[in-house]
Amino acid sequence: MYDVAAVRRHFPALEEGAAHFDGPGGTQVPDVVADTVANTLRSAVANRGTRTTAERRADEIVTEARQAMADLLGSDPAGIVFGRSMTQLTYDLARALAKQWRPGDEVIVTRLDHDANIRPWVQTAEAHGLTVRWADFNPETGELPPDAITTLLTDRTRVVAVTAASNLLGTRPDIPEIAHHVHAADALLYVDGVHLTPHSPVDVEALGGDFYACSPYKFLGPHLGVLTATPALLDTIHPDKLLPATDTVPERFELGTLPYELLAGTTAAVDFLASLTPGDAPRRTRLLRSMTALEHHEQAMLNRLEHALSEIPAVHPHGTPTRTRTPTTLFSLDGVPPSTAHDFLATRGVNAPAGHFYALECSRHLGLGDTGAIRAGIAPYTDDSDVDRLVTAITELTA
Incomplete structure (x- = not known):
């Protein structure tokens, strides 16, 4: 096929x-992604709105990109957040969550992860007096067993950050099993899906993470970052933002005007992935x-x-x-x-x-x-x- x-x-x-x-x-x-980006830049686009053609085109681009990413990840389009990169989104979320943390709380990171899913949590924890606990993987096999994380969980754990696939080794930890224990400890699970998303069907609900982040430029798209979570969870988090900026979800997490041409290119990338095998069906x-x-x-x-x-x-x-x-x-x-x-x-x-x-x-x-x-x-x-x-x-x- x-x-x-x-x-x-x-x-x-x-x-x-x-x-x-x-x-x-x-x-x-x-080619279709490059053409879409170029054609968007050639078209009339304005700040999102409903009055002019340019405003409506911008709004349609954003709506379509959210739906495309939701289709790719098996998530809710109302919980799709766009940012400059996965690194930027992770830093922003860590700082926003830190408003709910107290000195003595704990975060767990792993040595299997890319630094973008380590340093934002470590630095934010240090700034707020939290303890950082490290989960080690087996250097012989490259595997990170669930108990490397679950044995570190306490009633003070607030966030566990773990990769869905190591960008260095390709190792895929058992995220659903880890999620089960993290949630039993009443903590949140942040999953770095940057290296998994290009290579495997993804169902964020089945994985069980509370947050899932990825990067379209790793799966044939433009340079961009994407974060997904349930709208209800995002509604409990209050990032710093400009006073006139909307407080609705997911827009409250997107600082400034979105890069419409890159969002259009992301939709094109998802559509290209959907076309890799023939046949008609929902995306x-x-x-x-x-x-x-x-x-x-x-x-x-x-x-x-x-x-x-x-x-x-x-x-x-x-x-x-x-x-x-x-x-x-x-x-x-x-x-x-x-x-x-x-x-x-x-x-x-x-x-x-x-x-x-x-x-x-x-x-x-x-x-x-x-x-x-x-x-x-x-x-x-x-x-x-x-x-x-x-x-x-x-x-x-x-x-």
């Missing part, structure tokens, strides 16, 4: 000839079908890559490959610094970067320090030839 050759024809960037394994840091953009149904097909394709590409890398003696993978993982592999090379490998691969037209990718605590816990390792991420446009080019280059480098 998944035609990768047809998908690739929609990505002008691929015409430059590189094999892209840098998707975890931001995917390439299909949510098409998304679930397409994302399932995409997941199978990406897993096949990852299996091909990891099998080939396992036959190169100098390659040392980090974490234990499992099926409950996004199509992401992290590895080191004997005698070759990660930055050197990054440079060499670039000369071969292979974009497979190296570093800690802002998962600094994770990299350190793996024993990789601040240097990190080589990360290869599979994307919707990855095909057999891309994988073979990466393997050939690694073989040449380590010969």
Whole structure:
């Protein structure tokens, strides 16, 4: 059902000839998304309203983008908040929630997470006299078992922040199980879905998190951040805002005028994902079908890559490959610094970067320090030839 050759024809960037394994840091953009952004900028758009064509167009763009993201995530469009980035949204929410915290309360973060789901909570907790508790993952397997978090819960826990998938290792913690225990402790669960959303069907209600954040530019869209929660929960939180700004949800969390062209591009990205497999149905149904097909394709590409890398003696993978993982592999090379490998691969037209990718605590816990390792991420446009080019280059480098 998944035609990768047809998908690739929609990505002008691929015409430059590189094999892209840098998707975890931001995917390439299909033509329909770029065209939508450009066409929106060419059209008359004003502040949202109902009187003029420009006002109505702006309002429609926002409404459509909220519905598109709700369809992608299985959430309520009235609980979709847009921001500059997931990092900005997380900082803003942490500061708003802190108004309800008291000295001696506690927050839990994990060493598996990207720093965007660590530092906002740590810094806000420190500013308000809260205790920060750290959940450690198994550095041999890369797994974060639920009890790494649940054993830290107390009656003073206010927020638990955990990733739905590690952007460094691809590890996927058992979020529903964690959510069950977090809620039993009367705490809130903030889920970083940035690295899960591009690779798997998402149902935020089934996951059980109170908040779920993601980034459209990781799933073929523009640079933007999205946060979703139930409108009822958002209504209990009061961020700082300008006096004339509306106090309605979700707008009270969106500071200033929204980037209409990027919202239109986000809708286009979601529609493109829904079209990855043929058939007519409501968009949510098409998304679930397409994302399932995409997941199978990406897993096949990852299996091909990891099998080939396992036959190169100098390659040392980090974490234990499992099926409950996004199509992401992290590895080191004997005698070759990660930055050197990054440079060499670039000369071969292979974009497979190296570093800690802002998962600094994770990299350190793996024993990789601040240097990190080589990360290869599979994307919707990855095909057999891309994988073979990466393997050939690694073989040449380590010969």
